[in-house]
Amino acid sequence: MSVTVSVVVPLYNEREVIRESYRRLKEVMDGTGESYEIIFVDDGSRDETWPIAHELAEGDPRLRLLGFSRNFGHQTAITAGMDAAGGDAVVVIDADLQDPPEVIPQMIQKWREGYQVVYGLRTKREGETFFKKATAKIFYRTLNALTEVDLPVDAGDFRLIDRAVCDTLKSMPERSRYVRGLVSWVGFKQTAVEYVRAERFAGTTKYPLRKMLRLAGDALTSFSYKPLKLSILIGALVSAGGFAYAVVIICQRLFTDILVSGWATLACLTLFFNGLILIMMGIIGQYIGRIYDETKARPLYIVARRVNFDEKADRNDNR
């Protein structure tokens, strides 16, 4: 069955929102008059997300389900949804209704006008903590300053992509996936639609600090070498400083009676520079770890169960 629009929804422990999310999505998609499918990707939820999704899918063949064997992460869930999507356009949207489904018709409209990527731009964020807003703000701006790719600031993964873009993404096998960055990287004709990011419908965020840091690390290492270059810069500065200081000491020894100061200075210097070296090694380690992940070439995700997928769609997922 070929469809025009596929809507991909990643879910992790979303039992409080899943029914409402499905209802709103269905309502909006029915209103567009397009043929569509909704793909729920259950990212190894530990609550009743799967049974509820299963119940919903039994009453609606256009609702398709993928269930991971464990929690693989938001970005991987999106990737799996895109891999399985059969539509001419693919929309990615969060399950918690923070991205209003009502924006999708506008996205489809832009797509019909010939744009191949339509991303949602958050003009305002409601009901998120100051910490989340501040870290997001700093993160997107730092990332932009550090990368050569032009990554739109304040855009999440809520977006519509054309089949051509989706196929390009599918051909990119990299493991540390920062999907919104990859979408910017591939280019094509892109535009934005603005929206207000609403409050979570129910439940709590599934993005603890640990996962946010992981996402930031993936984004940085996938799109920038500048952290590595940083060590060259700092190394050069420190050497220059050390050299200048040596000249000062030699002059003091030769031309004055000042005694060259002792071990406290040395201890401080040693601690400072050893710390610096360890930090730099850590940065290099981050890149090496990711290279290691790539070379192991394990599958990106493991689909343990699927519902309402036919054989043809089956071939596409789980690479």
Ligand code: UDP
């Ligand atoms: N999510 C997921 N796997 C995870 C964490 C989150 O699939 O490991 C999904 C989650 O169910 C939601 C979306 O990713 O649909 C965004 O997560 P959340 O709303 O918790 O993040 P926030 O909006 O707080 O950044």
Ligand code: MG
């Ligand atoms: Mg959310």
